[in-house]
Amino acid sequence: MPSDSDELRRSTTRALSSLLDDPPAVALTTSCTHALEAAGLLLGVGPGHEVVVPAFTLSSTANAFLLRGATLRFADVDPATGNIDPNSVAERTTDRTAVVVAVHYAGVAADLPALLEQSRTLGWGLVEDAAQGLYGSLDGRALGRWGRLGAISFHRTKNVSCGEGGALVVNDPELITPADVALDKGNDRVAFDAGVVAAYQWTGLGSAWRMPIESVERLAVSLDGAAERQRRRHVIWDRYLEGLTDWAHSTGSTLPTIPDGAEHPAHIFWILLPEGASREAVREHCAARGVEVTQHYASLPTTTYGRTIAHPDDACPVAEQFAARLIRLPLDPTMDDGDLDRVLEAVTTSTR
Ligand SMILES: Cc1ncc(COP(=O)(O)O)c(C=O)c1O
Structure with missing residues (x-):
């Protein structure tokens, strides 16, 4: 039988999902930093890959991919917004580029259409560091909904907060199950909870990235107001x-x-x-x-x-x-x- 905690996690996740116009999946995480780390894992970033990040951002944007053994390239930012400049991205991308990360500084959209166009032509994956992006959008589409994956922060400094917390937005349906496994320490716990498997087991790489229930409680209150x-x-x-x-x-x-x-x-x-x-x-x-x-x-x-x-x-x-x-x-x-x-x-x- 689902517990009150399960129900609160579900309803809070649903409330966030609806603010994001219901992506294929969204999961509450321990932080935006960890959501970005999960993104690096889920996109298979590893040694030999290059990842382009804006120079004007927090260390978390970079660490998530360095921790996977990738090489970083730093792109400059647009003087009007502080957001990653697609012209600079074009100078930094090579045939080894696996991922480009767009940070939406102050929750103001980066030039997502230009980045998506480059992504389609050159084959790298777009990740959105939408740490500050909740309630931000471009052309009616919420920030965090443009890349294969998006990461949101609920750190105490953010408009919606639970002290330390975040969310992983999964826009690529193929990543829904791998994302659940990654957040549950590499276990197919979600399949077990849904009654699909009799016992959960280790099915992949992952970490303890799921938001604890005490933080979900705080997040629910913050979302309410x-x-x-x-x-x-x-x-x-x-x-x-x-x-x-x-x-x-x-x-x-x-x-x-x-x-x-x-x-x-x-x-x-x-x-x-x-x-x-x-x-x-x-x-x-x-x-x-x-x-x-x-x-x-x-x-x-x-x-x-x-x-x-x-x-x-x-x-x-x-x-x-x-x-x-x-x-x-x-x-x-x-x-x-x-x-x-x-x-x-x-x-x-x-x-x-
Ligand atoms: C651009 C950016 N990315 C990532 C983070 C990390 O967020 P968190 O503190 O939830 O890990 C922050 C934090 O403010 C940030 O500004």
């Missing part, structure tokens, strides 16, 4: 854009561009400060007014570990600019209008 939080997030994001557009023009700062056809989740509001501006001075100016602005990723090929594995041809100057000059504004649905005024006043008086 998400629609209302999303509404407030959009009010804040739109207010920032309106309040900063003139200032950005006059100072030479860059604000996010939302591509035609894209819906974004109001996850991050970022500003690329002008060349030559001191980010530290801006940070201190804002901190003195009670406003915390934060940087984001480093450019991976320039990091301590990245330097040891980066291909010498993989310079990523735009990613380096994002790493050096980007700030993120506070964006929390509990902020009231007075908080927003304080942020706008601090930023607009930081550089003139």
Whole structure:
């Protein structure tokens, strides 16, 4: 008999699935990092394969494929969005390329049609690191639904969260059963639970990647209140854009561009400060007014570990600019209008 826990896992998975317009399968995982690791395993990535990832991302995007023994190539990003630039991808792909990973920075869609076109021509698989992508879409199709596999994060920093958690979105029907086995430590547990086999057994490679029930409970609560939080997030994001557009023009700062056809989740509001501006001075100016602005990723090929594995041809100057000059504004649905005024006043008086 199914337990209450089984039912909660099913209903929470169904709720997520419906936000993603019901992919062939979606499974709750211990993290987005682990969902990406599962993707590397499921796509058979191994030694001799190359995987292209954007330089401006978290280490998890890269580690998932390095852990499988692949060689990494770093692609530069588009200055309008911080997302992987298909022109740079074209320069990095070879006949050994097995996978290209698109990260949707701030939940704003990467150029998925261009990447899918290259994927069809050159035969590599597209994986979406949609860590920040829930509630994002392009041309009406949810982020995470474009690649063979997608990975979503429910880390405490995300719009929907359970502390640590994630999801693997399976868009390729052939990967549904292998994905279940991979998440259940290599066992055909799902077939057993469905009554298809009398006892479960070891049928493949896998790990302990299934989300524990305590996290599912937290995720269910977070999903329940998400629609209302999303509404407030959009009010804040739109207010920032309106309040900063003139200032950005006059100072030479860059604000996010939302591509035609894209819906974004109001996850991050970022500003690329002008060349030559001191980010530290801006940070201190804002901190003195009670406003915390934060940087984001480093450019991976320039990091301590990245330097040891980066291909010498993989310079990523735009990613380096994002790493050096980007700030993120506070964006929390509990902020009231007075908080927003304080942020706008601090930023607009930081550089003139
Ligand atoms: C682009 C990207 N990929 C992967 C991750 C990892 O997500 P998680 O913390 O759920 O493992 C993050 C985390 O913020 C991220 O920003």
